[in-house]
Structures are given as C-alpha cells and as structure tokens.
Amino acid sequence: MAVIQPFAAWRPRADLAARISELPYDVLSSEEARAAARDNPHSFFHVSKAEIDLPDGTDPHAPEVYALAKDNYDAFRTQGILVRQTTPVFYLYRQIMGAHAQTGIVALASCREYLDGTIRRHELTRPDKEDDRTRHIETLSAQTGPAFLIYRAQPSLRQWIRTACQQTPDSDFGAPDGVRHTTWTVAEPAAIAALSDAVRTIPRLYIADGHHRTAAAARVFQARAGAGSSAWFLAVLFAHDELQILPYHRVLEDLGPHTPDTLRDQLAPIFEFLTAPTPQPQARREINLYCNGRWSRLRFRSHLTQPASPADQLDVALLQHHVLGPVFGIHDPRTSKRLRFVGGVRDTAELERLVNARGTGCAFALAPTRIEDLLAIADAGGIMPPKSTWFEPKLRDALFSHDLND
Numbered sequence: 001m002a003v004i005q006p007f008a009a010w011r012p013r014a015d016l017a018a019r020i021s022e023l024p025y026d027v028l029s030s031e032e033a034r035a036a037a038r039d040n041p042h043s044f045f046h047v048s049k050a051e052i053d054l055p056d057g058t059d060p061h062a063p064e065v066y067a068l069a070k071d072n073y074d075a076f077r078t079q080g081i082l083v084r085q086t087t088p089v090f091y092l093y094r095q096i097m098g099a100h101a102q103t104g105i106v107a108l109a110s111c112r113e114y115l116d117g118t119i120r121r122h123e124l125t126r127p128d129k130e131d132d133r134t135r136h137i138e139t140l141s142a143q144t145g146p147a148f149l150i151y152r153a154q155p156s157l158r159q160w161i162r163t164a165c166q167q168t169p170d171s172d173f174g175a176p177d178g179v180r181h182t183t184w185t186v187a188e189p190a191a192i193a194a195l196s197d198a199v200r201t202i203p204r205l206y207i208a209d210g211h212h213r214t215a216a217a218a219r220v221f222q223a224r225a226g227a228g229s230s231a232w233f234l235a236v237l238f239a240h241d242e243l244q245i246l247p248y249h250r251v252l253e254d255l256g257p258h259t260p261d262t263l264r265d266q267l268a269p270i271f272e273f274l275t276a277p278t279p280q281p282q283a284r285r286e287i288n289l290y291c292n293g294r295w296s297r298l299r300f301r302s303h304l305t306q307p308a309s310p311a312d313q314l315d316v317a318l319l320q321h322h323v324l325g326p327v328f329g330i331h332d333p334r335t336s337k338r339l340r341f342v343g344g345v346r347d348t349a350e351l352e353r354l355v356n357a358r359g360t361g362c363a364f365a366l367a368p369t370r371i372e373d374l375l376a377i378a379d380a381g382g383i384m385p386p387k388s389t390w391f392e393p394k395l396r397d398a399l400f401s402h403d404l405n406d
Contacts, residue, residue, distance in 0.1 A: 002118060002151065002202040004107035005232050006088040006192050010142070010401040011170075013083055018173035020044050020081060021181070021396040024145055026129075026212075030060060042081055044398035046072040047144060048136075061132055066139040073140050082401065090186040090195055091400060092165055093236055097179045097393040102242040103161055105195065106183075106400050108232035109149060109205065111221035114214055119149065119205045120378040123386070125215045126334075133216035141404045143217060143234040145397035147210030151202045152375070153239035160198060164191065171399075179393040205237065206378050209391050220404070234402040236395055240371050246344030246390040247280075248316065250364045251354050253338050256328050260292040263327075263362070270322050271298035279348035281367040287319060290351055291362035310373060311382040315366050320385055323364075334386050343390040344368065 012020040019040055025048040028036065034052040037043035045052055050069035051060045058065065076082045091106035113119045137143055165184055172182040186195060207214055217233035224230040255263055264273070271287075276297040281288050285305055289296045300318055311317060324330040330339050342350055342363075351363035369389050377384055 002199050002205050003110050003113065004090075004105070004196060004199050004235075004237070005110075005229075006090050006186075006196075007108045007229070007232070007402055008085040008088050008406065009091065009106075010077060010082045010084050010403060012398060013081060014171050016042055016081060017171040017181075017399065018175065020076075021175070021398045022048065023177075023394055024209075024397055025049055027394060042076075044144070047076070047140075048397050061128075061135075066135050069136060070139045073142065073144070082398070085185075087187070090192055091170075092161060092184040092186060093395075093399065094165065094182045095179055095393045095395075096182075097244070100244045100393075102238055102244070102393075103165060104236035104238040104395075105161070105199070106146065106234075106236050107199075108229070108402060109147070109235040109237075111218045111231050111233055113205070114218050114233070117381075118203075119207065119214070121207050121211055121214075122374055122378045122382070122384045123207075123211045123388075124383055125211050129212045130215050130219065133212050134219045137216055137220050137404070138223075141228075143213070143402040143404070145210075145213060146234040146236045146395050146400060147214045147217075148208040148391060148395055149210075149235045149237045150206040150208050150240050150243065150371075150375070151199075151204075151237055153241045154198070154202070157198045158239060160194065175396065177393075181396060181399070183399060199237070204379075206240075206375060208238070208243065208374075208389070209394070210235075224404070228404050229402070229406040230404045232402070234400060240375060243371055244392055245368045245371060245374075246392050247366045247368045248344065248387040248390050249342040249348070249351055249366055250319065250324070251340040251342055251351060252324075252328060252330075252361045252363070253340065253358060254360045255291075255362060256338075258327075263291065266327050267298065267323070269301070270304065270327075271300060273297075274299060279351070279365055281365060284315060284367055284370075285318075286367065287315060288348075288365040289362060290348075290355055290365070293356075295365075309382060310376045310380055311384055314369060314373060314377075314385065314388060316369070316385045316388045319364060319366070341387040343392075345390065345392050 019042045022044040033045040033049040037045040051065045094103040169182045221230045274297040276295040330336045
C-alpha cells in the first residue's frame, strides 16, 4: 500500500516561477548552469548548483558550496522570492512537451516505504552522488527537487485528476526548452482525503528518476530518526502509461584494436547487418551503428535473445554483454573513460557530430526501453544496466520545496 502526505510547500512567487525554476541539478554541468543563470539572480541554480557563484574550478562538493547554497536558499525565502503555503495540501503538476502531456501528483512519499521496498528501485546508486545530495538536504534542511515516481495507471484516479485540473492553475509558463509547466493546488479537506484514499489502493510505487535524491532522503531520515518531517521525501507521482521514455545512446571514443572492417567481422556473429532507413532504430532487438561515416542497422541474432531475466533482455544489456564487453573490452560501463552516454533528448545528429569530431570511434543508437520492462524488472527485484532510460520532460527544481523542520 502506497502512502502519501500533503505538505506546506515553499513555492516560487507566481510571477517569478518561470525565472526561478530550473532543470534538475544533475542534467547540466557547472559551466552550463553558470551560463544559464548569468543574467538571472532568481535562478534556482544559485541553490542547486551554488558553485556557479564561486570562482571557476571550485570543487562542487566543497563545504563552501553547500554553505552558499543554504545562504542563497534562505535569502530567496527571506526576500519573498519563495513563498510558504499556509496549510498542508497536495498539488498537481502538468508538463507538455510537443504533443506529449503528463500530469502528476505532488506529495510527500514515505522513506520507510522506500526502505521496505514498497517504493521500488531499478538502478544502483553511487555513494559519491548519494553523499552529495545528503549533504545538500542536510545543509538546507529541505528537499528542493522532487523524485519522479510511477504508479500503475488507474482509470478512476485519472478521471479525478482531470476534473481537479479544470480549476484555475496557480502557475502556467513555458520554459526555455519549450516545455510548458502548469500547477494546481488541491486544498479542500475532502479532496485531500479522496486523493490520499485513492493512492492507498496502489500496491507499490516505482522510481523513474531520482534514485540518488531518494536514497539521500532515506539516509537523512535514518540520521534524524524521523524528526520533523524527515520521514517523508518530495515526489511527483505519474501514471505509467502517461510517461515518455527516450533512448540512451552509447558513443565510443575509439575502436580499440579494431578497424571499421575488422569491427564488422567481429560483429557478424552477433548481428545481422541490414540497411538503416533512419539513424534511429524503430524496433526492439535492433541497434543502429554509426562508424566510418555511415549508419548500419544491426539486428541481434535470435540465439542471443532467448528467454532470460527481464533485465538481461533489454537492448542495452544485450549490447553490453555481447558487444561492449567482449568486443571493446568495456566491462564496467559506469567507470569507463572510453564510453559516453547521450540521452535521447539529443537526436542522432549529435552522435554523428561526436564521432566525426574525434575522427575515431563509433556510436550505437538504441530504441527506447519500454515502461513495461522497467516495471517488470523492478517487481522482480532486478537492476537495470546504467543509463537504460531517459525520461523526458524533466521535473523542474524549485517549483515545490519540502521543509524538513515541519
């Protein structure tokens, strides 16, 4: 049974929401965030990536970065740039990206349910990234960016959300990346109770994005023994069939011991080589290869795709097990300096650019992972290979913040 809690969020002043809210802290580099915030003193990057306000080259994990993040966050609240909700409520959050729309429930989710597996994960986390988010949460005593959670769609809950979104929104703006963000408040006690009851019928939740945020929130909960509202973490819950997963491509900086011709010989026992009608694969079990200035469509040979665990049948797993490891010697994709991951929000022209700019290497373009596969792997207690999914659009930081001292 999934449990959610209403809360009194700190939110951007309505007329400044577009200028304050920003992409998640881990989507941009420090340099990109510095450029984005250069002419915007209200940018939340001054909180989520406070190193941008310190000299170039400052370690993002230095103590002074976290201290400055707190100073900037406190200043935003003192100056009224961020405004406190007066009572605990739920919120609704819609994002529109082109023809795609998704609407989520903004609430507090349970750290206990994360630790006991009611909220299921599908990725391993890195200790250094957990440490960073834990220090950020502890220093601010707040969570300023939500975890992205999934529930299996329920028609009655979908209809409830549609009806609730007919009221006047609190904020509605288009971000520089073209995504439209709209929010509503669910404040009536009867509506809060109805939404809480509806979510309690959901047996489990799943993490889509935000594994490190969630793991860090659980660490803070344990360190504080649940004091204040540390037993809860900031989240947005979406129905599984509303989400958009884009592919996560791979770029190799070199061919290792191979030439383009010998690479083809190495890949022949693994794939059927076909003509690529487009650079982007259109089907599972097919991967497009860019090498030596041209694209080829590769289809895994059938004996390599026999029934196995759900995680082992993902295209990203097949590529790792049969190609990146044995052919290129990349046995740990998390640490390899020869391998680069490119999210599907960048099109395949970016893969060509990266390979052509270096003059060596190759790129593998993949089809998106299916949401059904993610849920099946999480239900089986499995772990997906690194960089298996790219959810788009991204939730913006600062639209809702959770104060742990409540």
